[in-house]
Amino acid sequence: MDRAARPGGSGRRARTGGRGDKPAAIERAACEVFARDGYTRAGIDAIAAAAGASTRTLYNHFPGGKEELFRTVVQWSAGRVREAQLALLARYLDPERPPRAADLERDLLALARACAGLMAESRDHFALVGHIHAEAGHLPDEVFEAWQEAGPRAVARGYAAAMAALEEAGLLDTHGDPARAAAHFAALTSTDLAQRTSWGVRPLPQAETERLLASGVAAFLRAYAAGGPRPESARG
Amino acid sequence: MDRAARPGGSGRRARTGGRGDKPAAIERAACEVFARDGYTRAGIDAIAAAAGASTRTLYNHFPGGKEELFRTVVQWSAGRVREAQLALLARYLDPERPPRAADLERDLLALARACAGLMAESRDHFALVGHIHAEAGHLPDEVFEAWQEAGPRAVARGYAAAMAALEEAGLLDTHGDPARAAAHFAALTSTDLAQRTSWGVRPLPQAETERLLASGVAAFLRAYAAGGPRPESARG
């Protein structure tokens, strides 16, 4: 944590010296390597090499070794992506200004597309998530809990709130459970996509992605749109 | 493969000797250990010990070592569970005798429950699936392909056919894509459950499972039921 503020410098140059911030470089590299190889297969040497640092420097900054590095990276990555996801949510489903009914599908689709785009950008993060799930049985409970709280659960709460707001605006009928509706929206868009691409590892053609998202949003609206008129894509 | 028919015995006792079939025991044990630990973390010694065999015996039956053992176990497990899933599908959604409209939700829910039960029984298999996804980048493409063909894709085809049959019977409107409808059914029931339990590794209270399945089936029917009367659970 708090790598920004450290003893020694009142800000002049701190330790972000000439050739860049080593600890940050190590974290980035560790994220890449852990994402690609998983905890067990990932090698300290590979991480250090990817960071352009020596093994010794790595241990100087992360005395806890591989384990501390993994915990740090997981929390860091989860936080980063959570913020990005919540930002997208706020951008496409601003609770202050709910869309008109006719625009709901368009906005949800834009949101789903943006999430898919984020997934493609944050390939490393989502690959890491896959490894976290796979190794769930070997992670200390507190680490798993901390990750879930910092990442998925926080995002889920955000989506639940957005669904509740849409219901408030008369656009959705969540059938009494906004959180469930949010989970179903995720299942019909992100989750399916994640599984098909093995958490961002295997590519999926653009056209297929598009169809997947469109049909997911359409199905969601058929299941959760408020009583009124059916969405456009329900024809036929 | 073909462990049943081997040279040497015309069937009397073959090699399934007094203390049980070693190769089968090794496969079972390997499935357990690979499921629990993943490919990299799993140890040959641990597998041999769990099978009640010596390391040497293991290598006598699987000269390809760890890799061959993994490939064998993946195919074996995928085949077993695929058959079980298709059997459940045939039992609860017999294409020959589609249910009456009023019973559709009941039958789908029974199917989803049965699948969840199978997931709980085949904990090892689904944990293995998690590891396969996580290690997708390190598996030879042919292995990954073979697994997907022997498992998920075969099941998906079965579900798509079932959805088409239900549409034929006038019970569903798949909106032109039975395969997509099948994927959405899976996403709203199994997939969501799988993620919540980290592929069967982490437990989920019975009541929560039940609510998850019921709401998933209900949402699916709201999205895909044929024009007629809304399902019972759609009452606000």
Place this chain on the structure above:
DNA sequence: CCCAAAGTACAACCATCGTTGCACTGTTTA
């Protein structure tokens, strides 16, 4: 100039692990 801090290269230690060879023990079959 000297010091302190950060970084590096190198080597070594220790543990784990996949794999193999070997000698030995049973049990079945000819």
Place this chain on the structure above:
DNA sequence: TAAACAGTGCAACGATGGTTGTACTTTGGG
């Protein structure tokens, strides 16, 4: 009884990999 064979215990090899100590270089500031 001897041959054949499944199985075992044991030791060893080679490789990998996490970790640490040490001595050396670089950089910036008093």
